[in-house]
Amino acid sequence: MIEWFHPSLFFIFGAFLIPFLKDKVLKTYLIVITVLALIDVLLMSEGIYWKYSFIGNEIIFGNVDKLSLAFAYVFTIMACIGVIYALHVNDRGQHIAAFLYVGSSLGVIFAGDYFTLFVFWEIMAFASAYLVFAKRERVAIEAGFRYLLFHIFGGVCLLGGIILHYIGTGSLLFGLIEKDGSLAFYLILIGFIVNAAVPPLHAWLTDAYPEGTITGSVFMSAYTTKTAVYVLVRAFPGTEALVWLGTIMTLYGVMYATLQSDFRRLLAYHIVSQVGYMVTGVGLGTELALNGSVSHAFTHILYKGLLFMGAGSVIYMTGNRRLDQLGGIYKTMPITMILYMIAGFSISAFPLFSGFVSKSMIVAAASHDHRAIVALLLIMASSGTFLSTTLKLPYFMFFGKDSGIRTQEPPLNMLIGMGIAAFLCIAIGIFPGPLYAVLPHPVHFEPYTGDHVTGSLGILMFTALGFFMLIKRLEPHPTISIDTDWFYRKGSNIFMWVANNPIAAYEGYIGEIYNVWFTYLTLKFSDFLWRVFDSRIIDGAVNGVARIYLIITSFVWRIFDVRIIDGLVNDIADFWMDFGGVARFSQTGMVRNYAFFMLLGGGILISYYLFR
Numbered sequence: 001m002i003e004w005f006h007p008s009l010f011f012i013f014g015a016f017l018i019p020f021l022k023d024k025v026l027k028t029y030l031i032v033i034t035v036l037a038l039i040d041v042l043l044m045s046e047g048i049y050w051k052y053s054f055i056g057n058e059i060i061f062g063n064v065d066k067l068s069l070a071f072a073y074v075f076t077i078m079a080c081i082g083v084i085y086a087l088h089v090n091d092r093g094q095h096i097a098a099f100l101y102v103g104s105s106l107g108v109i110f111a112g113d114y115f116t117l118f119v120f121w122e123i124m125a126f127a128s129a130y131l132v133f134a135k136r137e138r139v140a141i142e143a144g145f146r147y148l149l150f151h152i153f154g155g156v157c158l159l160g161g162i163i164l165h166y167i168g169t170g171s172l173l174f175g176l177i178e179k180d181g182s183l184a185f186y187l188i189l190i191g192f193i194v195n196a197a198v199p200p201l202h203a204w205l206t207d208a209y210p211e212g213t214i215t216g217s218v219f220m221s222a223y224t225t226k227t228a229v230y231v232l233v234r235a236f237p238g239t240e241a242l243v244w245l246g247t248i249m250t251l252y253g254v255m256y257a258t259l260q261s262d263f264r265r266l267l268a269y270h271i272v273s274q275v276g277y278m279v280t281g282v283g284l285g286t287e288l289a290l291n292g293s294v295s296h297a298f299t300h301i302l303y304k305g306l307l308f309m310g311a312g313s314v315i316y317m318t319g320n321r322r323l324d325q326l327g328g329i330y331k332t333m334p335i336t337m338i339l340y341m342i343a344g345f346s347i348s349a350f351p352l353f354s355g356f357v358s359k360s361m362i363v364a365a366a367s368h369d370h371r372a373i374v375a376l377l378l379i380m381a382s383s384g385t386f387l388s389t390t391l392k393l394p395y396f397m398f399f400g401k402d403s404g405i406r407t408q409e410p411p412l413n414m415l416i417g418m419g420i421a422a423f424l425c426i427a428i429g430i431f432p433g434p435l436y437a438v439l440p441h442p443v444h445f446e447p448y449t450g451d452h453v454t455g456s457l458g459i460l461m462f463t464a465l466g467f468f469m470l471i472k473r474l475e476p477h478p479t480i481s482i483d484t485d486w487f488y489r490k491g492s493n494i495f496m497w498v499a500n501n502p503i504a505a506y507e508g509y510i511g512e513i514y515n516v517w518f519t520y521l522t523l524k525f526s527d528f529l530w531r532v533f534d535s536r537i538i539d540g541a542v543n544g545v546a547r548i549y550l551i552i553t554s555f556v557w558r559i560f561d562v563r564i565i566d567g568l569v570n571d572i573a574d575f576w577m578d579f580g581g582v583a584r585f586s587q588t589g590m591v592r593n594y595a596f597f598m599l600l601g602g603g604i605l606i607s608y609y610l611f612r
Contacts, residue, residue: 004050004062006106007072007106007110008105008120009103010036010040011099011102011103012100012104015096015099018099026095031083031087033099037079038079041073044064045064048060048062048063050062057115057171061111062112063112065440066438067230067294068109068110071297071298072109075223075226076102077302079102081420081421082102084416085416086218086413093134097127097130097134097216098131098215098216098219100123101128101131101219102223104123104124104127105124105223105226107120108124114165115162116174118155118162122155124224124227125152128219128220128223129147130144131217131219131220132212132216132220135211143207143208144208146488150203151195153194154201157187157191158187158190158192159191161183161187161189164183165188168182174231174234176234177235177236179238179239192231192235192236193245195225196229196275196279197228197272197275199245199248199249199484200484203483203484205224205268205272209264209267210265210268210321214312215312217264217308218312221301222301222304225271226275226297228275229278229279232278232279233290233440237282239285240283245276246276246277246280246281246282247374247377247378249276250277250280250377250378251273251380251381252272252273252276253273253276253381254269256269257273258384258388260481261322261476262321263321264321266393267393270347270389271304273384274347274385277292277296277359277362277378277381278300284362284366287441288361288364288365288445289362289365289366289369290440290441291443292364294440295361295436296362298435299346299354299355299435302346302424303343303425304343306346306418306421307344307347307389309414309417309418310337313415314336316410320405323393323396324396325403326396326397326400326403327398327402327403328400328404329398329403329405332408333408333409333410335415336409339419339422340394341394345390347385348385348386348390349385349456350460351448351453352426352430353429354424356447357428357447358435359382360447360452361445363378366378383459386460386463391467395471396476432447
């Protein structure tokens with residue numbers, strides 16, 4: 001029996017079968033995979049699983065505790081909702097990217113070491129980027145590249161911090177980091193807050209999320225920033241700088257959201273604002289504050305996903321995402337309007353909706369920690385959220401001046417996905433107990449007190465009164481809001497101008513000098529080498545060969561002279577000397593010897609003539 005099974009494997013390995021499936025089989029497969037992952041998470045028990053040794057270090061794929069489980073629950077729930085919402089999409093690439101995105105996010109929250117965390121962290125960045133590229137429009141592609149560059153920067157900072165942390169501690173285990181002010185501490189922190197979209201490192205979010213595909217932006221709103229909140233809770237609780245960075249985020253996001261006429265960009269700025277509450281809670285570091293950060297991340301994933309689903313449904317049916325060009329569509333999209341409003345009340349922390357039971361924990365934690373200014377600023381940001389997300393956006397999108405657009409409700413699967421998310425927003429708002437039970441620390445907080453309810457309602461109603469009094473001034477107009485992305489957009493233009501003009505001219509001048517001198521020096525050097533080669537190598541080789549030839553020919557000629565010529569001459573001389581001896585033998589002076597040789601010679605001549 002398997003003790004523990006990593007839920008990310010359902011998504012990561014499940015993504016590889018998607019290209020081979022189609023139509024109803026594909027839709028069924030997508031739902032089954034997400035449901036299996038959810039069941040897997042629900043059946044988990046706390047402990048350390050899939051622990052291995054790698055180059056003398058512990059690699060842990062399954063660090064399961066209450067903190068990781070709380071995020072795993074909402075991640076898999078949102079995966080089910082997002083898949084249902086996206087069932088009508090025929091682009092398999094988007095389904096593959098979404099699966100890899102969800103799977104890598106789950107890999108991050110269960111990682112027990114920095115090596116595993118970093119690998120999943122990078123997969124998450126590239127998989128989510130495809131959900132922007134998949135729109136296949138120039139603006140989206142450019143935004144996708146800027147998105148990737150930002151996350152590559154964050155990844156490099158994170159990797160550098162991990163290396164320095166390992167050098168300093170000798171451990172890769174992921175957990176609470178000592179606040180020692182070291183370079184490793186700050187690099188890891190920067191790597192995490194880039195994904196948390198903390199200003200001024202936030203513009204990638206408001207740049208890319210509005211340009212993603214309709215379903216892709218739903219997934220993106222749920223995972224990247226929330227995994228960042230998770231790792232901050234795990235590693236940096238009680239970091240003072242995060243208190244003020246988070247508080248600034250809440251106001252910064254709200255301020256920019258009120259300036260937008262593109263309603264998906266408006267919602268993107270509210271991600272910055274809402275994540276600011278979570279970052280503030282991490283900075284406060286108390287049990288109540290950390291519970292507030294985790295619970296608000298939980299509820300935020302659901303209501304922000306619902307907001308993007310409602311906005312996406314309007315874009316899908318009307319082809320328009322500008323508030324100044326919409327209005328009056330509540331008549332033909334009433335269900336979408338109601339579901340969107342549930343999300344709007346949730347993000348505004350309206351009583352009986354999910355945001356009320358989570359956001360108020362962070363505000364209460366700030367008050368209990370005697371940080372009155374922080375608590376006041378968080379309440380102001382909540383009022384601004386109600387103004388722009390729950391009043392301005394739906395009024396000008398669904399009501400307001402009739403734009404003449406006549407459409408209908410989106411496909412059934414989109415409505416079902418929104419319906420599930422809306423149900424959970426209300427259920428958690430009315431019955432917060434199950435949510436509080438999964439938080440990492442024991443919860444001693446009661447959101448529904450008389451003071452809290454009446455105080456929240458008073459602030460929200462006063463905000464609504466101000467909206468309707470100033471409604472003419474709040475009408476959306478097509479504008480461009482300059483944000484921190486201006487610096488790197490303009491910086492890139494300046495860089496390209498410098499690269500194409502002075503640097504290019506300088507490079508051309510230097511290149512020309514280089515070419516002339518290089519050619520001259522090359523010819524001179526070649527001539528020098530040839531002279532050396534000719535005098536040292538060729539002449540030497542010829543002389544050497546000649547010497548060898550002379551030696552060989554002298555040796556051969558000596559042998560020929562001594563052995564052949566001298567031998568032949570000596571043999572001939574010996575022959576004639578021997579013959580002379582014989583001749584001398586015949587010249588004895590005796591008549592009988594002369595007669596014998598004459599007879600012998602005559603016999604030889606007669607025989608020759610007779611037998612020839």
